Amino acid sequence: MEVIEVTKYVFQLTLPIVNVFLVDHPAGLILIDTGPKGSKDLIFEGIRQTGKQPEDLKYIILTHAHHDHSGSLAAILGSVNVPVYASALCAEMIKKGIAFEPGSKVLSFLLKLITLFGLIRLQFLYIEPIKSSVRTVQEGDQVPAVNGLQIINAPGHTSEQIALFYPVKEALLFAADSAENLKSLKPAYAYQSAKINLQTLKKLAAFPFDIAVFGHGNRVSKENFKKMSG
Numbered sequence: 234m235e236v237i238e239v240t241k242y243v244f245q246l247t248l249p250i251v252n253v254f255l256v257d258h259p260a261g262l263i264l265i266d267t268g269p270k271g272s273k274d275l276i277f278e279g280i281r282q283t284g285k286q287p288e289d290l291k292y293i294i295l296t297h298a299h300h301d302h303s304g305s306l307a308a309i310l311g312s313v314n315v316p317v318y319a320s321a322l323c324a325e326m327i328k329k330g331i332a333f334e335p336g337s338k339v340l341s342f343l344l345k346l347i348t349l350f351g352l353i354r355l356q357f358l359y360i361e362p363i364k365s366s367v368r369t370v371q372e373g374d375q376v377p378a379v380n381g382l383q384i385i386n387a388p389g390h391t392s393e394q395i396a397l398f399y400p401v402k403e404a405l406l407f408a409a410d411s412a413e414n415l416k417s418l419k420p421a422y423a424y425q426s427a428k429i430n431l432q433t434l435k436k437l438a439a440f441p442f443d444i445a446v447f448g449h450g451n452r453v454s455k456e457n458f459k460k461m462s463g
């Protein structure tokens with residue numbers, strides 16, 4: 234696991250298959266996404282590497298319910314009792330322990346395969362259900378409420394996905410999985426709709442950010458993000 238200082242107040246923890254982020258906000262430490270199952274210790278180690286302690290965590294925000302973003306939420310909440318913020322659909326899904334949207338094309342296809350080839354429970358479709366209450370957020374809300382990260386509905390990759398805009402000096406766009414920058418910068422796989430995802434990318438490109446970060450791959454400049462979003 235690598236800890237990258239994106240700006241003075243924002244850190245990327247590069248876990249084996251996904252990035253999660255720490256924001257050192259005046260109101261307390263914010264964790265954005267929680268990695269797949271088994272990531273708690275790595276995340277806590279990352280927090281210590283930034284000079285903070287896991288007990289400094291004050292907020293958790295989930296961008297979407299996919300297992301690589303939400304899989305360690307239950308374990309983290311077992312150690313630190315902090316409020317979790319997510320979109321209404323995401324909140325509903327993680328309380329049931331569902332990581333993939335019911336009714337999505339891919340899910341129906343996978344369930345068909347499972348029925349055809351035996352009763353294999355595909356682990357990545359599920360997470361440990363979240364027992365504590367989840368605070369639902371809508372477009373325009375801020376977490377925390379004063380000078381916080383602004384919630385942006387960002388459907389397309391999944392319908393429940395949110396992105397976040399942090400309007401500080403080096404302004405950040407947390408683009409979640411709307412795009413990825415692994416081998417190259419491109420729109421991420423759209424489980425809901427590629428067309429809706431492209432609309433989301435255009436919407437995100439209009440925010441006055443300096444740096445965009447993703448769930449998968451390295452940060453990019455606004456200029457490169459704009460080029461990709463067309």
Ligand SMILES: [Zn+2]
Nearest residue numbers: 297299390410
């Ligand atoms: Zn995803």
